[in-house]
Amino acid sequence: MTAQTTSATAATGERESRHAPLILTLFGLYARGEHNWLAVASLIGLMADLGVESRAVRSSVSRMKRREVLRGERREGVAGYSLxxxxxxxxxxxxxxxxxxxxxxREDGWVLVVFSVPESEREKRHALRTALTRLGFGTIASGVWVAPGHLADEARRTLERRGLSGYVDLFTGDHFASRDLGAKVRSWWDLDELTAMYADFLDRYRPVLEAVTRREPQPLEAFRIYLPMLTEWRRMPYRDPGLPLELLPPEWNGVAAGELFDRLNIVLSTPAAAHAAAVLHGPR
Incomplete structure (x- = not known):
């Protein structure tokens, strides 16, 4: 295999990995209301409306099936996929x-996850860190992670579902040290990264909100805006655990970003769903 071929293959894989979150958003929005199933033709049609070719869709879906995110399933002789x-x-x-x-x-307290994984099971250590990062936990030390107390039940369920609960101890409690807790929070979480993510979302979608509120978007237009917007947004609530505002930097832009998302969701979700329904069931 030549260097040029290797580079092209890597680029193709990168594009496909970008399509997978969009496909998952689409299934999350519309397949669950269709008895957890979308026909292949419907999926390809909806993704084509987002500018993704059928070959790329099929390749991404194959990867998602291998990862056991999707399942191939025929219904009444029609090929399709379910979650x-x-x-x-x-x-x-x-x-x-x-x-x-x-x-x-502050009154919610905190949840601590303490874990120790043998070197022979380092893949479990990686899986634990990935799961805790996605839950929005911050890092106190290599085996000690922290999050606001309201995430305790979700953390327990997630670790049990992924077969990781046997490696951890969970504790809930309050913070009693006299040191500045806000400074500790800034060391436990990468707030600069979160701030940059929110700033990018605000810069990208404030003009979009202005445009769609001046005139009501048509269903296809709303669909083409809504799906990528929701796919981009849904990463952020998993990175941001909803820390108390008094522990965050002044004028924390996560609040403004959340309000922007809420307004876009109100304006776009219904016409976008109307377009999806027209593709799935034909015009009404």
Whole structure:
């Protein structure tokens, strides 16, 4: 294999990995209301509306099937895909994170996850760190992670579902040290990275909100805006655990970004769903 071929293959894989989150957003929005199933033709049609070719869709779906995110399933002789049970559960929990974000207060306390994984099972250590990062935990030390107390139940369920609970101890409690807790929070979480993510979202979608509020978008236009916007947004509630505002930097831009998302969701979700329904069931 030549260097040029290797580079082209890597570029193709990178594009496909970018398509997978978009496909998962699409299934999360529309497949669950269709008895957890989308026909191949419907999926390809909806992704074509987003500018993704059928070959790239099929390749991304194949990878998602190998990762047991999707399952191939025929219904009444029609080929299609459904979400795996574990994916359905993850999406249900994600709905709360994305659409009903919780803001902690100091009285909620904290949840600590303490773990120690043998070197012979280092893949479990990586899986633990990945799971805790996605839950929004910050790092106190290599085996000690922390999050606001309201995430304790979600953390327990997630670690149990992924077969990782046997490696951890969970504790809940208050912070009693006399040192500045706000300074500690800035060392436990990469707030600069979160601030940059929120700033990019605000810069990208404030003009979009202005445009769609001046005139009501047509269903196809709303769909083309809404799906990528939601796909971009849904990463952030998992990185941001909803820390108490008094522990965050002044004028924390996560609040403004969340308000922007909420307004876009109100304006775009219904016409976008109308376009999806027209593709799935034909014009009404």
């Amino acid at each position: 795996a049970d574990s994916t359905l559960q993850t999406l249900a929990e994600g709905d709360v994170r994305i659409f009903h974000r919780a803001r902690a207060c």
